[in-house]
Amino acid sequence: MSPLWVIAGKEMRDATRNRWVVSATLLLAGLGFALAFLGSAPTGTLGAKPLAVTVVSLSSLTIFLVPLISLMLAYDALVGEAERGTLLLLLAYPVSKGQVLLGKFIGHVGVLALATIVGYGSAGLAVGLGSGGADLKSWQAFGSLLGSSVLLGAVFIALAYLVSALARERGSAAGVAIGVWLWFVVLYDMGLLGVLVASKGQIHEKIFPWLLLGDPADVFRLFNLTAFDNVRAFSGLAGLSGQVDFSPRFLLAVLLAWVLVPLTGAMIVFRKREW
Amino acid sequence: MSNSVIAVEALVKQFPRHRALDGISFAIPPGVCVALLGHNGAGKSTLMKLLLGLTLPTSGSVRVLGEDPARAALTFRRQLGFLPENVIFHDMLTGTDTLAFYARLKGEGSERCLGLLERVGLAHAAGRRVKTYSKGMRQRLGLAQALLGRPRLLLLDEPTTGLDPMLRQEFYRIIQELRGEGVTVLLSSHLLTELEARTDLAIILRQGSLRAYGSLEELRARAALPARLRVVTQEPERLARMLEGIPLALREPGWVELECPVEEKMALLRRVAQLGADLVRDVEVQLPSLDDVYVHFGH
Structure with a gap:
């Protein structure tokens, strides 16, 4: 077996053993259920498609929760092992640094995928089946929500690795990880809003959508709220999405770039640094 | 080479x-x-x-x-x-799991793991979490x-x-x-x-x-550190007089410590042994230890 898979397998087993998987799954499932049922309650009588509403509410939840879970899962991947002395040991084995980092990445994304798919999946299934079935479009929207949630998680795992590769200590890595979360989840949007208000909406409508691409959480939001018409209707983003004419495929590619760029950065730093 | x-x-x-x-x-x-x-x-x-x-x-x-x-x-x-x-x-993995992980990284099966754990005296704890x-x-x-x-x-x-x-x-x-x-x-x-x-x-x-x-x-x-002879005696004063010319490292009631170059220690031992049972009760030879050598070179 290639060292890549040995390391990925160990990361997944570690996360299972220390109940990371269980707690993240329960958290996502619990909040997912709560939002799904609260969200679908008012629409039930209107005969709307409850699963489509669930996609809207779950995607808002994802934006807050998944980056946080990912950062906490991965921020000490390198600096933590370095402090325990196991990184030095690992590097003395017949394993390349690339295999170490990618193996960990596969393992961590696997953990996150498991938690997301089981946690959200159960909530989605309950809503979709419970309300007498949903149409194919809604199921597709829900499926792409699951997939893009994992992709968003991968973005923040990659960012966490970059932090972990640069940090001198585990504690400072944790602090910076929280900062990354704050920046992308809270401050960036507030900043954009501020600019919008300050310029009295004069910011060019050709520029504004592109600024949204500077934040993976916004890219995720745009993707999930605009990719499917039935979802778009409930998202309240209909106005904005009228101006934003990025195709879903383009948004996915941007999200993928948000994975690859920090991951490559982490790889370069990890390779260069002497541990 | x-x-x-x-x-x-x-x-x-x-x-x-x-x-x-x-x-x-x-x-x-x-x-x-x-x-x-x-x-x-x-x-x-x-x-x-x-x-x-x-x-x-x-x-x-x-x-x-x-x-x-x-x-x-x-x-x-x-x-x-x-x-x-x-x-x-x-912490969370067992001893066997941890060792099996490293074995796989070295391209080995996990068959030898138990044997190795036995060799280092951990067989009894193989199934326990490393945390404990x-x-x-x-x-x-x-x-x-x-x-x-x-x-x-x-x-x-x-x-x-x-x-x-x-x-x-x-x-x-x-x-x-x-x-x-x-x-x-x-x-x-x-x-x-x-x-x-x-x-x-x-x-x-x-x-x-x-x-x-x-x-x-x-x-x-190379360090040329001296050997030390600890001589147990009732009369340290008299012993010291008899062995004049030989550096005395320590003199305590009941024993004295002599110093000599390592290669001359047999000669000194013979001399001390001839002093008679009433003067010399016991002799202990101390060669410079690694500690002494280390202190010599390390400072």
Whole structure:
């Protein structure tokens, strides 16, 4: 077996053993259920498609929760092992640094995928089946929500690795990880809003959508709220999405770039640094 | 020496703020056990990292098993076993799982793991989580992983820290067995006296430079430290007068300590033995220990 898979397998087993998987799954499932049922309650009588509403509410939840879970899962991947002395040991084995980092990445994304798919999946299934079935479009929207949630998680795992590769200590890595979360989840949007208000909406409508691409959480939001018409209707983003004419495929590619760029950065730093 | 297991030439490692290794050279023949001695910060761990190819020398050359460790193929590392200083294994896995993980990384099956755990005396705790292990048990787990894959060279950084005397004995027994199998062992330690009987060669580093390298006998000879004779006597005053000309290191009621060059100790012993039973009750010979040699070269 290639060292890549040995390391990925160990990361997944570690996360299972220390109940990371269980707690993240329960958290996502619990909040997912709560939002799904609260969200679908008012629409039930209107005969709307409850699963489509669930996609809207779950995607808002994802934006807050998944980056946080990912950062906490991965921020000490390198600096933590370095402090325990196991990184030095690992590097003395017949394993390349690339295999170490990618193996960990596969393992961590696997953990996150498991938690997301089981946690959200159960909530989605309950809503979709419970309300007498949903149409194919809604199921597709829900499926792409699951997939893009994992992709968003991968973005923040990659960012966490970059932090972990640069940090001198585990504690400072944790602090910076929280900062990354704050920046992308809270401050960036507030900043954009501020600019919008300050310029009295004069910011060019050709520029504004592109600024949204500077934040993976916004890219995720745009993707999930605009990719499917039935979802778009409930998202309240209909106005904005009228101006934003990025195709879903383009948004996915941007999200993928948000994975690859920090991951490559982490790889370069990890390779260069002497541990 | 072309068949050296380790050959280091004019090795320099410069960090931004300090020079960890300042031009050291030595060669280690196969199948010996070498003690690497020095204070914290003397460059021991840096040297080990260079030997493992984990860091590049600023200048000079390193050859390990005939290859440059920083440029050799990854499979080269299968021939090495390494135990880092202060390694803390992942808590949640069991001893067997942890060892099996490292075995797979070395391209080995997990069949030998139980045998290795037995060898280091951890078989009874194999199924327990590493979290519940004592420091000594973790250290033994560390040794077990270093022995995976039948290495030709073992690099052990402070391997006996946290082991009680019994376990230390056991540890050196394992090292002795390995040496019998032709494995070369380089181990650093600050517990010098325990290394004494068990190492063939010693390297003494001080602030990044090589202060001494050789067998203990050679180092002793080079340090020219005196042997000490402790003579138990009722009459230290009279004894001292009888042995005039011989430096007295200590005089206490009940015994005196004499110093002489190591090669003259038999002559002195004969002289002391002839003094008669009433004057000399007992004699104890103390050769300079590794501690003394270390203090001599390390300061």
